Amino acid sequence: xxxxxxxxxxxxxxxxxxxxxxxxxxxxxxxxxxxxxxxxxxxxxxxxxxxxxxxxxxxxxxxxxxxxxxxxxxxxxxxxxxxxxxxxxxxxxxxxxxxxxxxxxxxxxxxxxxxxxxxxxxxxxxxxxxxxxxxxxxxxxxxxxxxxxxxxxxxxxxxxxxxxxxxxxxxxxxxxxxxxxxxxxxxxxxxxxxxxxxxxxxxxxxxxxxxxxxxxxxxxxxxxxxxxxxxxxxxxxxxxxxxxxxxxxxxxxxxxxxxxxxxxxxxxxxxxxxxxxxxxxxxxxxxxxxxxxxxxxxxxxxxxxxxxxxxxxxxxxxxxxxxxx
Amino acid sequence: xxxxxxxxxxxxxxxxxxxxxxxxxxxxxxxxxxxxxxxxxxxxxxxxxxxxxxxxxxxxxxxxxxxxxxxxxxxxxxxxxxxxxxxxxxxxxxxxxxxxxxxxxxxxxxxxxxxxxxxxxxxxxxxxxxxxxxxxxxxxxxxxxxxxxxxxxxxxxxxxxxxxxxxxxxxxxxxxxxxxxxxxxxxxxxxxxxxxxxxxxxxxxxxxxxxxxxxxxxxxxxxxxxxxxxxxxxxxxxxxxxxxxxxxxxxxxxxxxxxxxxxxxxxxxxxxxxxxxxxxxxxxxxxxxxxxxxxxxxxxxxxxxxxxxxxxxxxxxxxxxxxxxxxxxxxxxxxxxxxxxxxxxxxxxxxxxxxxxxxxxxxxxxxxxxxxxxxxxxxxxxxxxxxxxxxxxxxxxxxxxxxxxxxxxxxxxxxxxxxxxxxxxxxxxxxxxxxxxxxxxxxxxxxxxxxxxxxxxxxxxxxxxxxxxxxxxxxxxxxxxxxxxxxxxxxxxxxxxxxxxxxxxxxxxxxxxxxxxxxxxxxxxxxxxxxxxxxxxx
Numbered sequence: 001x002x003x004x005x006x007x008x009x010x011x012x013x014x015x016x017x018x019x020x021x022x023x024x025x026x027x028x029x030x031x032x033x034x035x036x037x038x039x040x041x042x043x044x045x046x047x048x049x050x051x052x053x054x055x056x057x058x059x060x061x062x063x064x065x066x067x068x069x070x071x072x073x074x075x076x077x078x079x080x081x082x083x084x085x086x087x088x089x090x091x092x093x094x095x096x097x098x099x100x101x102x103x104x105x106x107x108x109x110x111x112x113x114x115x116x117x118x119x120x121x122x123x124x125x126x127x128x129x130x131x132x133x134x135x136x137x138x139x140x141x142x143x144x145x146x147x148x149x150x151x152x153x154x155x156x157x158x159x160x161x162x163x164x165x166x167x168x169x170x171x172x173x174x175x176x177x178x179x180x181x182x183x184x185x186x187x188x189x190x191x192x193x194x195x196x197x198x199x200x201x202x203x204x205x206x207x208x209x210x211x212x213x214x215x216x217x218x219x220x221x222x223x224x225x226x227x228x229x230x231x232x233x234x235x236x237x238x239x240x241x242x243x244x245x246x247x248x249x250x251x252x253x254x255x256x257x258x259x260x261x262x263x264x265x266x267x268x269x270x271x272x273x274x275x276x277x278x279x280x281x282x283x284x285x286x287x288x289x290x291x292x293x294x295x296x297x298x299x300x301x302x303x304x305x306x307x308x309x310x311x312x313x314x315x316x317x318x319x320x321x322x323x324x325x
Numbered sequence: 326x327x328x329x330x331x332x333x334x335x336x337x338x339x340x341x342x343x344x345x346x347x348x349x350x351x352x353x354x355x356x357x358x359x360x361x362x363x364x365x366x367x368x369x370x371x372x373x374x375x376x377x378x379x380x381x382x383x384x385x386x387x388x389x390x391x392x393x394x395x396x397x398x399x400x401x402x403x404x405x406x407x408x409x410x411x412x413x414x415x416x417x418x419x420x421x422x423x424x425x426x427x428x429x430x431x432x433x434x435x436x437x438x439x440x441x442x443x444x445x446x447x448x449x450x451x452x453x454x455x456x457x458x459x460x461x462x463x464x465x466x467x468x469x470x471x472x473x474x475x476x477x478x479x480x481x482x483x484x485x486x487x488x489x490x491x492x493x494x495x496x497x498x499x500x501x502x503x504x505x506x507x508x509x510x511x512x513x514x515x516x517x518x519x520x521x522x523x524x525x526x527x528x529x530x531x532x533x534x535x536x537x538x539x540x541x542x543x544x545x546x547x548x549x550x551x552x553x554x555x556x557x558x559x560x561x562x563x564x565x566x567x568x569x570x571x572x573x574x575x576x577x578x579x580x581x582x583x584x585x586x587x588x589x590x591x592x593x594x595x596x597x598x599x600x601x602x603x604x605x606x607x608x609x610x611x612x613x614x615x616x617x618x619x620x621x622x623x624x625x626x627x628x629x630x631x632x633x634x635x636x637x638x639x640x641x642x643x644x645x646x647x648x649x650x651x652x653x654x655x656x657x658x659x660x661x662x663x664x665x666x667x668x669x670x671x672x673x674x675x676x677x678x679x680x681x682x683x684x685x686x687x688x689x690x691x692x693x694x695x696x697x698x699x700x701x702x703x704x705x706x707x708x709x710x711x712x713x714x715x716x717x718x719x720x721x722x723x724x725x726x727x728x729x730x731x732x733x734x735x736x737x738x739x740x741x742x743x744x745x746x747x748x749x750x751x752x753x754x755x756x757x758x759x760x761x762x763x764x765x766x767x768x769x770x771x772x773x774x775x776x777x778x779x780x781x782x783x784x785x786x787x788x789x790x791x792x793x794x795x796x797x798x799x800x801x802x803x804x805x806x807x808x809x810x811x812x813x814x815x816x817x818x819x820x821x822x823x824x825x826x827x828x829x830x831x832x833x834x835x836x837x838x839x840x841x842x843x844x845x846x847x848x849x850x851x852x853x854x855x856x857x858x859x860x861x862x863x
Contacts, residue, residue, distance in 0.1 A: 031740050032742075032747075035745075036742060037367075037443055039445075040757065040770075040784070041766060041770050042783060043777075044780070044783045045777060045780065046444065047746075047783065081360055081443070082361070083361070083366070083442075083512075083513045083514075089535070148567075151567060151570045151574075152570065155570055155571070155573075156570055156573045156574045159574055163567055163571040163573075164562050164568075164571050164576065165537070266563070267566075268567065269560065269561065269563070269567055271536030275536065276536065279358075279563070282738070
């Protein structure tokens with residue numbers, strides 16, 4: 001196990017390094033941030049001073065080496081626009097996004113897995129087929145449009161819920177959280193639902209497919225022949241076996257939603273990381289974009305590690321294979 | 326469990342959903358978010374507008390951009406290089422400390438010791454100060470190195486801080502010795518946390534959270550007329566759809582920049598109203614005139630047709646400005662026949678309309694030696710100005726109709742501005758919001774020949790150059806006498822329009838939408854100021 005962990009860690013560092021070069025080059029090739037930062041009535045000298053102040057007059061490799069040197073000491077640069085360390089800027093937005101994604105995936109699992117299981121066990125019936133088809137809809141409606149429709153129905157027509165913003169937050173261990181206040185919950189509902197819908201559909205499809213396949217497996221037939229109660233078969237044999245792909249997908253979804261729930265955050269003016277990313281890209285706030293991608297890469301790498309470890313916990317065979325290798 | 330909790334929560338919130346908003350509270354949805362509440366951090370419309378709530382300056386620009394007394398009651402130019410400002414003696418800061426000339430000097434010194442700043446008006450203004458003296462605590466005498474006729478306008482933009490936010494000995498305008506400041510100069514963070522955000526404005530800062538918004542409370546010590554609002558919330562909602570939805574659902578009392586296409590919906594809705602005022606922002610076409618061989622012009626003989634005045638006139642005549650205003654801008658714009666609105670300082674009072682005459686345009690092209698026209702690429706933004714890519718599309722079609730085969734290349738602003746600075750374009754659509762100084766602001770930045778030493782012509786990307794014009798403009802911007810300056814600027818403006826080195830299209834209008842019971846006069850500088858939002862009788 002230790003060797004496995006070490007190997008994965010080394011791989012992760014290599015990935016982070018490669019990504020840093022790629023993103024730096026990509027960001028460097030787009031526009032000149034000074035042109036967006038200087039006031040439009042700036043004189044030639046003021047513009048030149050700005051370029052020098054931001055270090056943009058230096059060659060790209062020199063800028064990269066400075067970045068790398070600082071990054072190794074935990075400094076991912078200072079935002080051009082906000083004058084704050086990029087990392088702390090991103091981290092200050094993280095709780096909002098984390099909360100959104102956590103609740104969205106919790107709801108998606110709580111609703112999607114039971115429905116998926118039912119469909120899988122009743123494979124072939126008309127209701128199951130209809131539900132399966134319906135889930136395609138949930139998965140394929142564009143997030144932006146869905147968000148606007150939710151706002152239109154629940155905020156504009158019914159006036160039950162606020163259209164945008166985060167509302168009141170309560171600080172728990174220094175982290176501002178919305179779900180502890182009524183106002184926060186009201187603000188959170190629509191964006192959470194918007195993020196949850198495609199994931200409910202995803203969970204349904206994944207669980208249904210897995211369950212439909214599992215019920216025809218020998219071990220299920222054997223258990224049934226042995227006279228095990230159907231509920232126990234589903235719980236002990238079917239569900240446990242199909243959880244592995246579900247956990248994998250949940251992990252990946254968690255990572256990518258944390259990083260890129262940009263559209264939902266924009267539509268609902270949710271002060272999360274995704275919105276910070278999109279504004280930073282528009283403003284050519286290079287340090288923030290680079291720090292963001294680095295952080296996201298880091299999260300993905302970490303989540304993948306966690307998923308690997310969860311496999312081992314859920315499926316004894318993973319350990320076995322590794323011991324043999 | 327999770328699901329049940331949420332269900333219970335939903336039921337609860339449905340019961341409480343319709344709680345009425347407290348009176349005297351105003352919630353504003355901003356189109357762009359301020360990046361700081363430090364008034365000397367970054368010269369952005371959003372930042373400047375917020376600063377106007379918390380701080381005041383010596384003068385104050387009213388809705389028409391005329392400078393009214395602020396912390397100074399009066400001012401005069403004793404000679405070309407000396408300005409004397411009389412300060413109010415009845416002003417206290419939001420923390421109770423008294424305001425006097427020391428605060429002003431401290432503020433001006435801070436603009437020169439502002440490490441965290443991204444770039445503001447302050448530094449370039451104060452650099453020009455030779456000395457600042459205080460004959461008494463409420464009189465300020467400023468001598469300048471270069472003549473600066475716009476001193477009151479410029480100082481109206483430098484928000485005054487309290488000297489109490491930093492440790493200091495006696496404050497004097499002695500930049501060599503840090504003006505007497507012994508402590509650390511405050512950076513942007515000290516303002517954003519609220520610690521240093523102490524001003525003399527109509528409101529005090531209660532909270533600033535990047536991404537979530539700003540909360541302001543009424544400043545009970547304010548020297549001017551107290552605002553009606555006890556508390557103001559400003560929430561950034563950059564996307565226009567959700568901003569409108571928030572207004573429709575009652576979350577916001579007032580929103581900035583609703584999309585012009587949504588105005589019909591606001592009109593149809595009971596309980597909502599809007600205001601639209603012409604802004605100072607002109608949309609114009611800039612041509613590459615300096616280069617004989619321009620990258621995006623395709624002529625048979627490799628010449629640059631824009632160097633011929635007849636071709637520029639043909640371009641202007643090919644465009645039906647009224648049609649753009651009516652069809653593309655939904656009426657929320659004004660055709661432009663000069664570069665600043667007619668009522669601004671130095672404007673031509675009643676400019677001759679630039680006529681729309683495609684037949685004459687075709688003739689002019691032929692006279693200039695291009696009977697079959699030529700090929701051209703128009704570069705424009707697609708996310709900077711109101712309906713910018715549609716406007717550019719229509720311009721391209723108008724030109725194609727008279728034989729100038731025009732392709733459109735519209736791009737995001739971050740790319741556009743960088744490429745334009747690198748002089749990559751032959752024909753570009755730009756925008757400019759004229760500020761203090763009226764006509765001078767556009768003319769000195771765009772139309773004057775690029776001259777780094779004089780700090781003029783920094784945006785003259787097409788290298789338009791007219792020595793006669795330059796002489797008049799340079800004289801105008803160093804003339805203190807207002808009447809003379811206005812006359813010189815009018816002449817310069819007329820010359821710029823006559824030769825069409827730049828082609829004006831239209832002035833954008835700024836729009837605000839709000840719920841019934843409110844009224845906002847609107848501002849040419851596009852600021853949203855809570856203290857100018859009033860309640861109407863219901």
